[in-house]
Amino acid sequence: QQQVKQSPQSLIVQKGGISIINCAYENTAFDYFPWYQQFPGKGPALLIAIRPDVSEKKEGRFTISFNKSAKQFSLHIMDSQPGDSATYFCAASRNSGYALNFGKGTSLLVTP
């Protein structure tokens, strides 16, 4: 069963716009929530990660918002660029170092 649900499946955003991807989880034992970015033909690469003791984490144009009570977290990509076009995966695990439970991925296309 999918322990992490991700939406939308695909997303088209204009250059300069905000891309928003949402994830939800059920297992309250999860306490590490990374986002991975994957380009075609490449392995996933860590983009940004958060732990549930903070509600938001920002790195450059990428922000994770975390809502512990709702068991939801989201990725916001500000000022989206064509180079951001990739597949994004949210994930969750019990402590970092345990297996990652991935969402099904969101294919993002940023149009010029």
Next chain:
Amino acid sequence: DSGVTQTPKHLITATGQRVTLRCSPRSGDLSVYWYQQSLDQGLQFLIQYYNGEERAKGNILERFSAQQFPDLHSELNLSSLELGDSALYFCASSVRRGGDTQYFGPGTRLTVL
């Protein structure tokens, strides 16, 4: 480049055959994870090794097995292959047993005909 290497990049084989996928973790990383990526199932955790010992098992079929050697490289063995085993297989590594970031290799694309 994550520093994790996987060979081969592509593998084409027939049903019923056995293949071995190889992974070399980043220098200094003790944990190795194997994941399978398919269109319908997404990225699924298969198995984890830490410093030569199996640490966790996920949705790994009995036809599949893995090991981690003293030099820390790992091999994933897939036997009695079926069409449904066609997928991308990724290896990831992290520093500690409870290490933070998992660094993914470029993957091995397996096609079973």
